[in-house]
Amino acid sequence: MPMIDADVVTLSRLQFALTALYHFLFVPLTLGLSWILAIMESVYVMTGRDVWKRMVQFWGILFGINFAMGVATGVTMEFQFGTNWAYYAHYVGDIFGAPLAIEGMMAFFLEATFVGLFFFGWEKLSRVQHMSCTWILALGTNLSALWILIANAWMQNPVGAEFNLATMRMEVTSLKEVFFNPVAQSKFVHTVSAGYVIGSMFVLSISAWYLLRGRNIDFAKRSMTVAASFGLASALSVVVLGDESGYTVSENQKMKLAAIEAMWETEPAPASFTLFGLPDMATRTTHAAIQIPWVMGIIGTRSFDTVLPGINDLVKRAEVRINDGVIAYSAMQTLRKNPDDAAAHAAFDAHKGDLGYALLLKKFIDDPAKATPQQITAAADSTIPNVPVIFWSFRIMVGLGIYFIGLFALSFWLASKRQLQKHRWYLRLAFYSLPLPWISTELGWIVAEYGRQPWAIEGVLPTALGVSSVSAGQVLTSLIGFVVFYTTLAVVDVVLMLKYARSGPDGLGMWNDDEPRSSAPITAY
Template sequence: MIIDPEVVTLSRLQFALTALYHFLFVPLTLGIVWILAIMEAVYVMTGREVWKRMVQFWGVLFGINFAMGVATGVTMEFQFGMNWAYYAHYVGDVFGTPLAIEGLMAFFLEATLVGLFFMGWNRMSRIAHLLTTWFLALGTNLSALWILIANGWMQNPVGSAFNVQTMRMEVTSFSEVMFNPVAQAKFVHTVSAGYVIGSMFVLSISAWYLLRGRNTDVAKRSMTVAASFGLAAALSVVVLGDESGYAVSENQKMKMAAIEAMWETEPAPASFTLFGLPDVENHTTHYALRIPWVMGLIGTRSIDKPIPGITNLVEDAKGRIHTGIEAYDAMLVLREDKDNAQAKAILAAHDKDMGYALLLKRFMDDPRKATPADIQKAADSTIPNVPVLFWAFRIMVACGFYFIALFAVMFWQASKRQLDKRRWLLKVALWSLPLPWVSTELGWIVAEYGRQPWAIEGVLPTALGVSSVTSGQVWTSLGGFVLFYSALAIIDAVLMVKYAKKGPDGLGLWPPSEPVPPMTHVAAHAGA
């Protein structure tokens, strides 16, 4: 049976929409919880009540975001059964373990610590509550680690092997799955991006208070913490992004070539294309502005190793499809005769390429009947959407350098105790609020869209992972998710805006500011 492309497209669209929406909340949770931990540590060390009230106020916004993250995350897991049943069967032995551990941490450890955080202020000592907050921060980040271990395995499927008799990928080394270099690089890069979002969130809302002359004591202290933490996080994102780029060049060469719109292999060291207009039809990039050596240094950590171009990688894919067909044929023989020595030898030699033969399943029932034209079509399908990846990556990188500049300026202003002196700078901070989310969503597009046509890189094509459902059924579930998530979006926006506008004074957490005209006075300095 040839796969229905509409079912595949709709299933991908549904998962993409729910994943991108869920990821609006996850990085803010990862970032703001550490800011709470820092603020509470200052409170315990100094005993100054303003720091406690700061933790309680930002904790309210953290709690709203955390609840939304849990609500949107649960529904994502249902899709593995609804829309991706064969994927769940094929890789469940590997993929299910980190997801199960993450579920235990998210729904037991995190939920317990969140309850203690909110309910324990008058029931626990200062030190005990501080430890609760720090363990909450650690647990939240460890929860993200297991998700990214699972995702990293999809990008680089190490520590596993295909079992002919069960027709499943099975774990051969859990330590390899855990310490997958791609997963580790993704984890540190992703959580650092979350720290940037948390910092920008606190910085922007605090800037809004200063522009209106409200909660100045809380706002300036909050901005100082956010600027310091944000600057460190933004620098880390760039450094760790470089490590992530190296991991991509080692394990996902087509993704790297597509990000660079590198159609032909360049002499080492490859240049970085700062700007250009990728032309998919003619396999060229118009008006390319290149910086010599940069891509070679990032992608290979050397000056003498080339980065393969798209055309060369398509030719390589054609060769792997040919050997993959041999492995596919051997697999079918072993299904009938598990002791066939010749088939075992062929499969052992070419099992790493069988996934490439499965690319043909998108066009025909039996890959062994493929013509040269079919093989060319399958090889061409390994090219992701080059313009989308090219621009998504560059916008993301531009945002990263902008965050470094903004946090550095705000850190300098905080060090001089002049956070309330430049109205234009506060407006810049306020209007920068959406940008970290834009950059992180683009980062996920680069990571996930760039992996296509693979659900599991080199192992399972995305088109083979879908459930046996009709397009009408997927349309129904997609419509339901759109309605559900839209309702959650409205609720979240209303609650966040409502409580941010109330502020610490409106929530009764801190005395209201003196009624002075905004930005016309010299507020008391924000030193602890």
């Protein structure tokens, strides 16, 4: 009988997915706003103009609300590794825990300390000292993201570690390789750039609302100018660095890349890019496909002659690795009984790189060494993620990314011509674009994490094996609790953000706005 409770696995995955997606509603805005605050305060220090100080203070209030919510939703994330994913924590905790510990000791405390100085140091610090605190706050915020993404990147590309037969766990062999993982480098710059886009869109959209209402005009135009400049650079970075991220995926997560393309069969190099299609998991075909020749092969391999394998070929490769992994698993069982068995040592050393593939069989049978050919085939088939979800999530994300470049480029051009206030259609467009960067980043995480399935650690530990020994009822209870709690926090965050955004710097006493204020709703425009 299978040793895995499918309900526990499904509920545990759902809980972690929901809490992660909730948490990431707040994190990227913190990343983006921190640098925008640093830029605005630098201009204040250089010019001495009070409007820039008021801009920093007002946007700082919204930053503080969002920061508090990010902390509240983020702390519980790490505890879930011990509550819902105990075997995962046991199996890879030595490696995965190191960057999380560094993030807590170095980055988070640095960030939290300078948050306090930012809010309470205006009258106690000089202009330069306070500006320095703001820049260090931005640095700490991004360092927090760095260490989290190093940990996540190791799940995607587990370098600098190997399985220890004596302890039956994965252990570090090189912290340097873990910290300088090429996937971590590309993932970090891509993710934080997406956060900068969110921060820029946040400032741009709210400022556009003020201009539509005829409020805080000088304040809003300056804010929009900063957001347009920073947002354009960030949106371009997301696309360029996303290309680098895609290239690293083609190196070590070929199945994810094939799923992104819904590429069932291996194509001659360079492979085509599927602009549109309807992937069908049942028949393993993509209906109504519209393809652009060569593009995917060039992006994915940066060459004209490197072949990108299709899903069906990758399943065949997985079946071979499962069979090799079974040899390693059988040898491991022998060595646990007789550590001096030389033949078992040789067999294990020859095939230990595929041990994780043998563990895929645990979903179908207690002892992988006794797996039937049908079970091995089923395990190989399980390496295919949900192709339609990955395919469309990626395309919507990319489409939104191109839209952001266009919107910020238009904003930058209007700001340079001093025409931000003259085109109401543009202001409405900027205002209604507010939620789009969040949609894009959440879809990006779906591609990254859902596209990695069935692996918790790519090629090392199947997700189904990482769960704790708890009942489905217990996980369901905690899942309901998290949904209620996190939804409450999200509602509180939105209410507070709306309250202070609607009040504006004039309503909060930060700005003497002599311009006429319209009471007409935004829909009147």
